[in-house]
Amino acid sequence: EAGVAQSPRYKIIEKRQSVAFWCNPISGHATLYWYQQILGQGPKLLIQFQNNGVVDDSQLPKDRFSAERLKGVDSTLKIQPAKLEDSAVYLCASSLVLRLAGGYNEQFFGPGTRLTVL
Amino acid sequence: AQSVAQPEDQVNVAEGNPLTVKCTYSVSGNPYLFWYVQYPNRGLQFLLKYITGDNLVKGSYGFEAEFNKSQTSFHLKKPSALVSDSALYFCAVRPLYSGAGSYQLTFGKGTKLSVIP
Secondary structure (H helix, E strand, C coil): CCCCEEECCEEEECCCCCEEEEEECCCCCCEEEEEEECCCCCCEEEEEEECCEEEECCCCCCCCEEEECCCCCCEEEEECCCCHHHCEEEEEEEECCCCCCCCCCCCEECCCEEEEEC | CCEEECCCCEEEEECCCCEEECCEEECCCCEEEEEEEECCCCCEEEEEEECCCCCEEECHHHCEEEEECCCCEEEEEECCCCHHHCEEEEEEEEECCCCCCCCCCEECCCEEEEEEC
16 A cells, blocks of 8 residues: 655755645545644644545644645645745645544654755 | 643663653543654654553554553553664644544654664
């Protein structure tokens, strides 16, 4: 079974530039997550999709970050304009259909995109 | 709001010795608890989870974790450490569903485990 794919693996940009990350989840996984992992910290959820609908984007800085999952499969995360503090690894994860009650479906993580903002 | 504390930035242990990586949590109600491992330049890999039932949970690669409700802890353990266990370990918590809220996973800041040959 193929895992979660992300591209690019590395990106270096200057502040105020724009950048986009792409994620392809595991086939059949309805739920997709984007996390931001700053060096020395644990991952922080930015946005969570169930199919093509947003379940939770409470920690997404909406003035500069946006994400979409138009066909309920692939997803893109965009930063425009980037700030120095956006330097981090951006992780994509997917799981089977979101279960809130009665159990939990494991999240599978991609390798991440390391963003450096100069 | 839920939170996770991993009090040790780094744990060093000799190969063959038992290892413990500590985690304490704060959450409203009963928790779902998780351990993930991260190897360099790779994504997080699921190790084990506690939802309900036996307080001692067994996971991948010989790891286990003990849920202690009174101490709000979920320490990761392994009886005999391997050099290949050297990695970054993350504890995470999510509250049980009660009809409202986001129910996102909250991660600790991670503990770097170094197993010395």
